[in-house]
Amino acid sequence: MSKIYIPAWHYRAPGLVQRVWGxxxxxxxxxxxxxxxxxxxxxxxxxxxxxxxxxxxxxxxxxxxxxxxxxxxxxxxxxxxxxxxxxxxxxxxxxERSADREIGISVVYEKVGESVFRNRDVDTIAVTKLPTSGKVVNFPVGEPSETDYSMMQRVTEFMSGMLRPGEWLRGIQANSSYLERKFLVIDLNDMKDGATPPGASEKLIEALKLTIKTGILPVTVPPAVDEPPTIATDIHTDQIVVGASQQLERFEQIVKAAKSHVFILSTFVASQNDDRCKENRDRMWQALDDACRRGVKCHLFFGTSIDVPKHAAAMHELSERLSSIRRTRGYVLAHRDSVDSHAKFLVADDGQGGAIVSMGSCNWLSSPFSAVEVSVELKEANAAGAAMDVLHSIIAKISSAGQSIEALQFIAAELRRNRSRLSASTTPQGAVRTAMRILHASDHNRLLRIAAHDAKTRFICCTNRVGANMVPALFDPAEVAGQRLGEVSIYYSRRGGPVKRGHVTDHRKRLDGVVGIFGVPEPQLHAKFLAWDDDHIVVSSLNWGSQSAALDNPMDEIGLYLQGAGLATILLKKFDGENTRAAKDA
Incomplete structure (x- = not known):
């Protein structure tokens, strides 16, 4: 056995390197x-x-x-x-003074030791040209393919130690990228003589040595199980936004401040002739109109998999409206393919070298801004950058998003690079030092059950809908909490699927004195949040009482778990204030 063939990916793309002078x-x-x-x-x-x-x-x-x-x-x-x-x-x-230069990136990522090589340093062979003789390690069956996004992350890490002093990799131009399955050719005779490909990982070297000794082919590494990392950040009281008009006001302020880019992911898109709460929608459209006049690039996405042609048509209408304001190509990137995610994002530069990310329950491009919504705004570099990475991976599903992906990647990279210069070493006055985790779809139900068992004083959940799975998904965990806590409440506004009013009434009676179940028809509670004790909150896109997380689509629902002194108290005080104000208006 002289040569073996290891599964690999060849990635080629132009990269943009910036040199910065202080x-x-x-x-x-x-x-x-x-x-x-x-x-x-x-x-x-x-x-x-x-x-x-x-x-x-x-x-x-x-x-x-x-x-x-x-x-x-x-x-x-x-x-x-x-x-x-x-x-x-x-x-x-x-x-700072800076200058950009373009470089060609051509790397090979192998699946046994997870090494990344310069393409010119190794031998590869196309999948279709494998010789009849030789030992082949097959690509793992059923494992997701590499993507532009996953390869960008590896290239960024690989390039970090290869640039000139004062240079950093701003990003990769995904529009011109190339990604192909290949096989890395390893000559075991060379390995016996001590010759290894430059940059080979210790894991690959050990695997090849074992193959030489035993004759047994190496195996590919299983995909890593990603546990959501904890990010230390700062949250001000005003970064937790609760209410209907409050969301619209923040939308206007964020879009008005932007100087370069605005990204919006909304589950649905309203038609231009939709008359529901027309005054509110006109304010939102006007904010986007004004942004286009200033030369801000608007990147617009929708996520529903239901009635896609309807929302694609509405997105086309919006694109025509905005494009007519500034008749220059490339300023309005309104995508008419669904990204297949229920998550909601509003991302923009803040006009001062930073960025802001709003995540929560608000469907920005379809909301009449009449329902109670909850969102959290992220401004600190690490937190905002992590949220942008999630949006990046969501929109990477559609082929037309290359320019948007590239712009988002560059903004996140710039934000992180400036972090040490722009952020203070201590928590700013009035802010709460917070541990943040970004939750994917399947993380939600597990965390809700942990909270139900661990909560010590209270357990509060708000969901827009209750549906067929309301008992195992929400009522049962709440009952566990209610057996030992004095304050356990569930708020909802709508019923979904086969659930009738009587079904909820029966459970309300059954859980009387243990769990308070409160239906709030008007104003509609479109908010999705979980709060327990004084310090823990989750603000999400997931309807806790009606939806089950899709294991095959981890980006279908996205939430923010925040732990910081008094955050639950802050959120619940604002939520109670909205309910009290609505009751008085009624």
Whole structure:
């Protein structure tokens, strides 16, 4: 046995690398000097005791970035301008200088030791050209194929140690990518002589040594079981948004602040002639109109798998409306294929070098903004970046999303790169230090049962609907909690499937004194959340009382589990306030 063939993926794509230059002490001292003592280049050179040539080139760079200006009265002199003075007085970092260059990326990822190689360093062979002789390790049966998204993550990690000082990989241009199954060719005779492919993992080397010793072919590694990582972040009270009009107001504010990109994933899309709560919808459309006029790129998606042609037609109407405002291609990317997810996202840059992600229950492109919704806004770099990664993986399902994927990837990368410079080491005043986990579909039911057993003071759940699985999915866990806690409540507004009013009434009577089951017809509770004790909340797209998580589609439902001092108290206070206000209005 001389050669063996190991399953692998060949990935090729153009990457964008950015080189960033910071500011030298001379440049910073020059800016400070000209702010306090305006003068000429000679004055600056004398004050800092530096050569005149250095002073002149420093002034040229500061002028290039619009930080200093020439005053003509009472005599010509250099001084900081309004922008330069603002940077100094606000304690802000000076604007970085950067330049981009495109590189070609061509790598091979093998499935035994999970090594990533440069394509030029290894031998590969096409699946259709395998020789009749030789030992072949087959691709694992039933395992999902690699995707642009999964390969991007591996390439980013692989490239991190290969770039020049001061450079970082901004992202990969997915529109021009190439991904193909191949086999990595390994000559075991070379391995016996100690020659291994550059970059081979220890796992691959050990597996090949064992094959040489025993003659038994190596096996591919099973896919990793991804446990949602915990992310430390900060949550302000106003980042938990509860209500109907509150969601619309935040939509307007977020879209109005954006300068480059807005991404929206809504389960449904309303037709332009839908008259339900027309005034509210007009405000939403107007916010998007204004964004297009400013040159903001709008990336629009819908997720339902029900009546797809209807929502695709509505998305086309919206695209025609927005495209007519700014007749330049590429500013409106309204996708008419469903991403097959019930998750709801609003993502935008904040116009100040950061980004904001809103996740929760609100169907932005179809909501009449009359139902009670709950959403959480993520602003800190790690939290927002993780949420963008989830949206990235959801929209990657459709072939038309290449430009949107690329833009989202670049924003997330920029956000993370700036994290150390933009974020404080301590929790900002008024914020709650929070442990955050992003929940996929199947994570929800498991966490609800854990909460029902672990809660010590209260257990509250709000679901838009109760349906056929309401008893095992929600009522039974709530009963477990209610047998030892004094406050266990379930709120809902609609019934689904075969469930009639009498069915819910029977369970309400059965659980009387153990679990409070409250039907709230108006205003409709479209919110989906779970809260227990004082510190734990889950804000989600999942209807806890009517839907079962789809194991084959982990991105079908997305939730945020947040644990921080008083977060449940904050959420429930806002929720109770909305219910009280609605009762008074009625």
């Amino acid at each position: 500011w030298s002490p001379i440049e910073e001292m020059s800016l400070l000097t000209l702010d306090t003592t305006p003068g000429t280049i000679d004055d600056l050179a004398s004050a800092l005791q530096i050569p005149r040539q250095v002073a002149a080139s420093t002034v040229a760079r500061l002028m290039q970035f619009g930080l200093i200006e020439v005053r003509m009265s009472p005599r010509p002199m250099l001084s900081t301008n309004t922008v330069g003075r603002e940077f100094i007085r606000a304690g802000r970092a000076l604007p």
